Amino acid sequence: MAQKAVGVGLIGCGTVGSGVVKLLVEQAEWYAQRAGRPIEVRRVLCRAEDVGPHTAQVPEGLLVHDLDAFFDTPDMDIILELAGGTTFAKQVVERALQAGKHVVTANKALLSAHGPELFAVARQNHAAIAFEASCLGGCPVITAMQFNLAANRISAMYGIFNGTCNYILTQMTDQGQAYDEALADAQQLGFAEADPTLDVSGGDTMHKLVILASLAFGARVEEKHVPCEGIDRLELVDIGLGAEMGYEIKLLAIAEQTDAGLTLSVGPCFVHADEPIAQVKSSFNAMSLYGHAVGHTLYYGRGAGQMPTASAVVGDLINLVAGSYGALFENMATWPDQQPAPKLADLDRVTARYYLRVNALDQPGVLARVAEVLGEHGVSIAAVNQHEQSVGQFVSLVVITHEAATGAVRRAADDIAQMDVIDGEPICIRIIDMPEG
Amino acid sequence: MAQKAVGVGLIGCGTVGSGVVKLLVEQAEWYAQRAGRPIEVRRVLCRAEDVGPHTAQVPEGLLVHDLDAFFDTPDMDIILELAGGTTFAKQVVERALQAGKHVVTANKALLSAHGPELFAVARQNHAAIAFEASCLGGCPVITAMQFNLAANRISAMYGIFNGTCNYILTQMTDQGQAYDEALADAQQLGFAEADPTLDVSGGDTMHKLVILASLAFGARVEEKHVPCEGIDRLELVDIGLGAEMGYEIKLLAIAEQTDAGLTLSVGPCFVHADEPIAQVKSSFNAMSLYGHAVGHTLYYGRGAGQMPTASAVVGDLINLVAGSYGALFENMATWPDQQPAPKLADLDRVTARYYLRVNALDQPGVLARVAEVLGEHGVSIAAVNQHEQSVGQFVSLVVITHEAATGAVRRAADDIAQMDVIDGEPICIRIIDMPEG
Numbered sequence: 001m002a003q004k005a006v007g008v009g010l011i012g013c014g015t016v017g018s019g020v021v022k023l024l025v026e027q028a029e030w031y032a033q034r035a036g037r038p039i040e041v042r043r044v045l046c047r048a049e050d051v052g053p054h055t056a057q058v059p060e061g062l063l064v065h066d067l068d069a070f071f072d073t074p075d076m077d078i079i080l081e082l083a084g085g086t087t088f089a090k091q092v093v094e095r096a097l098q099a100g101k102h103v104v105t106a107n108k109a110l111l112s113a114h115g116p117e118l119f120a121v122a123r124q125n126h127a128a129i130a131f132e133a134s135c136l137g138g139c140p141v142i143t144a145m146q147f148n149l150a151a152n153r154i155s156a157m158y159g160i161f162n163g164t165c166n167y168i169l170t171q172m173t174d175q176g177q178a179y180d181e182a183l184a185d186a187q188q189l190g191f192a193e194a195d196p197t198l199d200v201s202g203g204d205t206m207h208k209l210v211i212l213a214s215l216a217f218g219a220r221v222e223e224k225h226v227p228c229e230g231i232d233r234l235e236l237v238d239i240g241l242g243a244e245m246g247y248e249i250k251l252l253a254i255a256e257q258t259d260a261g262l263t264l265s266v267g268p269c270f271v272h273a274d275e276p277i278a279q280v281k282s283s284f285n286a287m288s289l290y291g292h293a294v295g296h297t298l299y300y301g302r303g304a305g306q307m308p309t310a311s312a313v314v315g316d317l318i319n320l321v322a323g324s325y326g327a328l329f330e331n332m333a334t335w336p337d338q339q340p341a342p343k344l345a346d347l348d349r350v351t352a353r354y355y356l357r358v359n360a361l362d363q364p365g366v367l368a369r370v371a372e373v374l375g376e377h378g379v380s381i382a383a384v385n386q387h388e389q390s391v392g393q394f395v396s397l398v399v400i401t402h403e404a405a406t407g408a409v410r411r412a413a414d415d416i417a418q419m420d421v422i423d424g425e426p427i428c429i430r431i432i433d434m435p436e437g
Numbered sequence: 438m439a440q441k442a443v444g445v446g447l448i449g450c451g452t453v454g455s456g457v458v459k460l461l462v463e464q465a466e467w468y469a470q471r472a473g474r475p476i477e478v479r480r481v482l483c484r485a486e487d488v489g490p491h492t493a494q495v496p497e498g499l500l501v502h503d504l505d506a507f508f509d510t511p512d513m514d515i516i517l518e519l520a521g522g523t524t525f526a527k528q529v530v531e532r533a534l535q536a537g538k539h540v541v542t543a544n545k546a547l548l549s550a551h552g553p554e555l556f557a558v559a560r561q562n563h564a565a566i567a568f569e570a571s572c573l574g575g576c577p578v579i580t581a582m583q584f585n586l587a588a589n590r591i592s593a594m595y596g597i598f599n600g601t602c603n604y605i606l607t608q609m610t611d612q613g614q615a616y617d618e619a620l621a622d623a624q625q626l627g628f629a630e631a632d633p634t635l636d637v638s639g640g641d642t643m644h645k646l647v648i649l650a651s652l653a654f655g656a657r658v659e660e661k662h663v664p665c666e667g668i669d670r671l672e673l674v675d676i677g678l679g680a681e682m683g684y685e686i687k688l689l690a691i692a693e694q695t696d697a698g699l700t701l702s703v704g705p706c707f708v709h710a711d712e713p714i715a716q717v718k719s720s721f722n723a724m725s726l727y728g729h730a731v732g733h734t735l736y737y738g739r740g741a742g743q744m745p746t747a748s749a750v751v752g753d754l755i756n757l758v759a760g761s762y763g764a765l766f767e768n769m770a771t772w773p774d775q776q777p778a779p780k781l782a783d784l785d786r787v788t789a790r791y792y793l794r795v796n797a798l799d800q801p802g803v804l805a806r807v808a809e810v811l812g813e814h815g816v817s818i819a820a821v822n823q824h825e826q827s828v829g830q831f832v833s834l835v836v837i838t839h840e841a842a843t844g845a846v847r848r849a850a851d852d853i854a855q856m857d858v859i860d861g862e863p864i865c866i867r868i869i870d871m872p873e874g
Contacts, residue, residue: 140585148577151751314588
């Protein structure tokens with residue numbers, strides 16, 4: 001019964017690393033019982049320049065600052081990469097894999113930029129990479145796809161992948177806060193970094209979409225395939241006008257398998273308020289996935305934070321110890337390094353419905369002229385909303401289009417922007433009509 | 438590269454069985470590529486008395502009616518039990534396991550009644566039982582717990598486990614249909630059986646709770662541990678009065694780890710309308726799970742139906758072929774046969790908030806007398822709602838209690854029922870306050 005312990009090495013000891021150590025120490029006996037073998041942390045690598053407030057929580061004698069000293073540790077079978085970034089992290093992950101050690105990582109930027117390459121290194125060395133923590137730690141989306149939904153052709157994925165953005169949008173929607181105010185609140189509560197660029201620009205969401213869409217659609221998706229728009233230019237007026245028409249604003253990662261190929265994008269979208277994904281509030285994350293047999297499934301949980309991420313890291317670790325993840329990695333041919341390049345649809349021709357708002361001069365004939373330009377581009381109008389209140393000489397004129405080619409809508413918006421009766425750039429937000437599921 | 442095919446035998450060829458055959462035939466090449474080995478259906482057992490409309494869809498030459506002929510089929514490594522029921526199904530599952538064959542089953546009644554016994558037989562014969570399809574086919578709740586949430590101590594589970602009941606309650610809530618009318622609609626749409634007893638009594642929900650709570654709480658939960666109430670006596674008036682106070686009615690399976698032990702129950706409950714689980718509409722299922730590290734997670738999808746169930750069966754099958762499920766089953770000590778009996782809390786002392794409605798004589802002093810009886814039992818009142826409209830001499834008087842011992846509330850309700858100013862039995866519905874997550 002007394003099985004040999006599995007030795008684990010941690011790289012990085014910040015928020016997540018210290019959460020992982022906490023779990024492994026506090027629940028050691030229980031995990032040993034569950035996984036069939038004790039799991040022991042043998043070494044924690046924290047570069048001298050990375051020593052921080054959490055480093056003190058590392059049990060005595062485990063901490064090293066030197067890379068060689070770390071890798072020279074005997075009986076270290078599994079490496080947990082929690083350092084973040086793409087340079088040092090890539091170096092240590094490659095070194096671990098080349099030594100035949102399994103790697104668990106929470107690093108979405110690394111896998112988004114170098115996933116297929118690293119998976120290939122793993123495969124050459126009969127090692128595995130486990131990465132549930134890299135995307136929506138608290139939602140088991142990777143295992144769901146690789147394990148449960150294995151029988152399904154996936155047709156569409158819609159995700160709220162960034163808790164910072166979802167918190168800000170929830171505050172704007174439910175509390176009427178302006179963007180800057182909501183961001184400041186998020187920073188004060190620890191939901192946003194001092195430099196929030198990676199989150200609010202949609203970049204973090206895009207990293208996760210690259211990883212998850214690769215798995216869902218069996219294609220080697222790359223960052224350059226994903227047009228990406230953030231939430232930092234969203235105005236309260238559009239959130240309010242959308243709400244009047246029954247829509248909720250969300251920063252969505254979108255991947256859809258169409259007849260013309262795969263479409264990928266990240267950007268603010270309107271979703272019907274009664275869709276389950278519209279109910280995802282505050283810093284929670286969620287993913288809606290549509291499979292040809294299963295229909296609509298949705299996964300909801302915390303996407304980030306110390307313990308939800310540590311939960312995913314340790315879950316992967318336990319499954320590596322039990323051998324279930326290793327078998328999945330070795331025998332299922334569903335990993336990014338094994339996939340062909342995606343056949344991408346021409347985004348210009350992809351059709352969708354749009355919300356279009358312009359600041360129009362409050363005078364006769366303007367709506368007719370806007371409608372005429374839309375018509376010239378083949379964009380037909382489903383609904384119009386213009387309030388009586390005007391700001392100075394201008395009024396907010398909202399047009400909801402019928403389904404139209406994205407390129408045509410953009411060109412129409414460009415033409416409208418040139419009109420002498422229009423002030424500034426038109427605001428153009430996609431409306432998502434979820435599939436029947 | 439040309440790996441030997443895995444042979445599969447199907448027992449039962451009704452709705453789900455024919456869905457499984459459809460997937461395995463249509464996607465044969467793709468599954469072979471994903472799982473690393475071709476998967477071939479070698480035999481389909483359909484007893485003479487079970488031949489039905491779906492039997493004709495079985496590919497020629499595969500169908501047998503005789504149990505021995507079925508089990509004599511060579512190279513049949515995995516058995517899919519889709520017959521249902523607990524007698525014949527138990528016999529064939531045992532026989533398959535004793536022959537060292539893995540079993541995939543969608544049969545919740547079987548596992549609820551005989552799970553630990555069958556898991557033990559599997560273990561003795563180095564075979565595995567995979568059963569994602571038995572509980573909420575379209576929501577990967579079993580794998581989520583066994584795989585992703587492996588690092589978590591689960592504190593609470595709240596589930597909508599029955600699509601028939603949820604459809605009926607959604608119709609009552611959103612369309613104002615009476616119970617009988619909503620049930621008739623559900624039957625017409627195929628969401629309810631001709632005899633809906635197992636669904637509307639809460640029995641089907643209870644079966645799933647027995648299976649899922651065993652996994653979540655590491656305890657050998659049995660059917661006798663779960664007090665069970667159905668939806669068949671719910672009145673529209675209570676759904677409306679609850680809605681006025683911000684609550685939505687749901688048939689919930691509940692398991693909570695309290696200091697006094699595990700509490701288990703199935704029954705109609707009020708949940709706050711803004712909780713994610715309150716948004717689960719129509720025939721969809723969902724499970725909210727709270728882990729000590731991950732916090733709140735929710736899984737949403739179709740719980741039944743031909744293709745969602747077939748999706749779960751084939752997902753399990755692919756993971757058995759890939760070896761990942763076998764490793765999980767063999768090496769993780771988290772299965773019902775490996776668990777001790779649960780330490781159950783005394784339900785009488787478990788505290789909760791309650792909605793209490795009585796038909797009270799519309800005369801002075803009645804509210805005072807009802808309040809007095811509640812007070813005598815130590816139940817304190819949080820809110821009262823009495824409308825001006827009365828039916829004959831009687832009015833609906835609703836009391837929302839503060840948190841109180843369940844037994845005390847019941848005894849107070851019994852005493853109130855005896856009062857000469859009260860007509861009929863008080864209606865008593867638990868209000869769920871979800872944990873912070």
